Amino acid sequence: MPSEPWVLAIDMGTSAVKTALVSARGEVASVQTLPISTRLLERGGAEQDPHEWWEQVMRAARSSIANQPALRDRVVAVACTTQWAVTVPVDERGMPLGPAISWMDSRGAPYVREIVSGWPQVSGYAVHKLYAWIRLTGGAPSRSGVDGLGHLLFFKHERPDLYRAAYKFLEPMDYLNARLTGRIAASYGTMFPYWLTDNRDPNRIFYHPRLLAWAGIDEHKLPPLKPVNSVLGPLLPEVADTLGLRRDTVVVMGSCDGQSAAIGAGSVRDFVGYFYVGTTAWMSCHVPWKRTDLRHMIATMPAALAGRYVVTAEQGMAGRCLEVFKDNVLLPQADPSVAPLQDPYEYLNALAASAPPGSDKLLFTPWINGILVPADDPWTRSAFVNQSHRTTRAHYVRAVMEGVAFNIRWLRMYVERFVGRPFADLRFIGGGAVSDLWCQIFADVLGCRILRPAHPRVANAVGAAFAALAALGYLRPEEMEQRIAIEREFTPNDSQRGIYEELFREFLHVYEQLRPLYRRLNRGRNRRP
Numbered sequence: 001m002p003s004e005p006w007v008l009a010i011d012m013g014t015s016a017v018k019t020a021l022v023s024a025r026g027e028v029a030s031v032q033t034l035p036i037s038t039r040l041l042e043r044g045g046a047e048q049d050p051h052e053w054w055e056q057v058m059r060a061a062r063s064s065i066a067n068q069p070a071l072r073d074r075v076v077a078v079a080c081t082t083q084w085a086v087t088v089p090v091d092e093r094g095m096p097l098g099p100a101i102s103w104m105d106s107r108g109a110p111y112v113r114e115i116v117s118g119w120p121q122v123s124g125y126a127v128h129k130l131y132a133w134i135r136l137t138g139g140a141p142s143r144s145g146v147d148g149l150g151h152l153l154f155f156k157h158e159r160p161d162l163y164r165a166a167y168k169f170l171e172p173m174d175y176l177n178a179r180l181t182g183r184i185a186a187s188y189g190t191m192f193p194y195w196l197t198d199n200r201d202p203n204r205i206f207y208h209p210r211l212l213a214w215a216g217i218d219e220h221k222l223p224p225l226k227p228v229n230s231v232l233g234p235l236l237p238e239v240a241d242t243l244g245l246r247r248d249t250v251v252v253m254g255s256c257d258g259q260s261a262a263i264g265a266g267s268v269r270d271f272v273g274y275f276y277v278g279t280t281a282w283m284s285c286h287v288p289w290k291r292t293d294l295r296h297m298i299a300t301m302p303a304a305l306a307g308r309y310v311v312t313a314e315q316g317m318a319g320r321c322l323e324v325f326k327d328n329v330l331l332p333q334a335d336p337s338v339a340p341l342q343d344p345y346e347y348l349n350a351l352a353a354s355a356p357p358g359s360d361k362l363l364f365t366p367w368i369n370g371i372l373v374p375a376d377d378p379w380t381r382s383a384f385v386n387q388s389h390r391t392t393r394a395h396y397v398r399a400v401m402e403g404v405a406f407n408i409r410w411l412r413m414y415v416e417r418f419v420g421r422p423f424a425d426l427r428f429i430g431g432g433a434v435s436d437l438w439c440q441i442f443a444d445v446l447g448c449r450i451l452r453p454a455h456p457r458v459a460n461a462v463g464a465a466f467a468a469l470a471a472l473g474y475l476r477p478e479e480m481e482q483r484i485a486i487e488r489e490f491t492p493n494d495s496q497r498g499i500y501e502e503l504f505r506e507f508l509h510v511y512e513q514l515r516p517l518y519r520r521l522n523r524g525r526n527r528r529p
Contacts, residue, residue, distance in 0.1 A: 005076040009461035012082040014279045019060040022465035026483035030067040032060040044106035050096035065244045079468035082172035084256035085193040087151035089166035094178030098162045101151040108150030139299035141195045144378045148194035181233040186223040187253040192301040229306040229471035252468040255304035264463030265427040266484030273423035277432030281318030284311040296374035296414045304467040313373045321366045352398035358499035359395045364403030374414040379522040405445040406507040425449035429459035443490040454487040
């Protein structure tokens with residue numbers, strides 16, 4: 001085997017596929033990115049096409065390998081990391097039978113509410129069921145229907161033909177693995193958002209009969225479970241040949257993006273915090289125990305490193321807010337009078353930099369798809385507050401960036417309480433971390449040092465690759481953090497503390513004041529657009 005092993009890492013998020021070659025020393029080569037589309041439907045539906053996933057993954061992966069021919073014989077493994085709480089029905093060959101139900105899809109909500117109900121109850125959950133779910137899984141099904149169990153119930157009740165025809169229901173990572181190897185399985189980590197597994201021992205996770213019975217889900221419809229550091233098998237010969245890799249290249253089980261991101265951020269030791277801003281946003285760290293804060297929708301899930309747990313606290317849309325504002329308001333693509341820009345985000349960044357800190361007290365709430373954490377609230381929506389005739393496009397862009405930062409600060413309060421200690425500094429990864437301005441805004445709003453790793457856009461891929469290398473014995477977990485180079489540090493500017501303290505208080509007041517209005521406007525539609 002090669003003395004300097006590399007991994008082909010595949011990172012498939014909500015809106016794009018990224019592939020990269022990653023070495024055991026943390027080097028990154030030949031990053032390729034291709035878009036993924038989402039179809040929004042009535043009643044809160046959101047679907048993606050698994051065929052498109054596969055086509056884009058193969059195109060990007062072929063390009064990554066072709067652009068670095070000298071590395072192809074050094075690639076020892078393929079490792080996937082993907083969006084999660086997304087469900088696709090497949091046949092016995094792993095081929096999709098229908099659309100993938102996205103984590104944004106809330107059409108399963110009525111069926112989840114039915115199975116979690118009972119008497120006596122608290123917050124809509126039967127007490128005895130809630131106790132069992134938390135004790136066994138570390139959390140409980142979302143009554144909003146946006147997790148894997150909600151999607152399974154939607155298939156069962158509203159698409160019974162697909163439910164009957166499906167051999168298995170898979171998460172995106174497990175679907176990609178099945179297409180790569182011809183073998184169907186799920187890792188301990190990917191089945192977490194289905195709330196059907198006993199997670200008390202991270203080294204021995206299994207489907208629990210009582211939870212299956214309450215949900216009314218047939219176990220034979222679910223994939224067999226394997227540890228996160230298992231080797232699923234070699235690439236199918238035709239896949240290896242198409243990619244230009246050796247036929248003995250193996251596929252490691254892999255992890256969801258939130259699990260691999262912790263490694264790619266360099267947050268490998270327990271309680272080393274980081275946050276991610278891409279299409280969505282979350283904050284996390286590794287912890288040595290299983291714990292749940294159901295009130296604020298924070299829990300732990302099996303980590304990408306075997307035998308460990310990682311905090312799950314995904315907040316909802318973040319960078320997507322900037323994209324929506326760009327496409328629908330500032331630079332509408334269908335408007336022929338707007339000249340196309342080579343890099344629209346560089347333009348947005350420059351605009352935001354020209355506005356004063358605090359955006360002259362213009363507030364933006366980034367809840368375009370409701371809130372997941374720290375409040376499970378599917379009805380609240382996004383808004384600009386305190387606009388005037390003096391508000392410019394620069395104010396709007398900076399307010400979006402600051403609103404996402406206020407939201408992360410809101411989340412940080414509860415994550416720190418959950419882990420039992422403050423974060424002295426935070427690592428920042430994802431596409432948002434590429435912006436020096438946004439990094440500084442986060443430092444000022446959060447009031448702590450922000451550390452940016454050298455490859456923030458591909459941190460998920462780096463984490464997946466490192467986990468695969470550890471599984472194969474090329475890398476030890478204690479070596480990982482030192483191989484994630486910190487490219488730059490951002491420290492808080494004390495002169496901005498006053499304005500951001502004031503605006504953060506008002507940010508929270510806006511939520512409390514407008515929440516009843518949003519419920520009246522949106523509750524009857526039970527949807528996340």
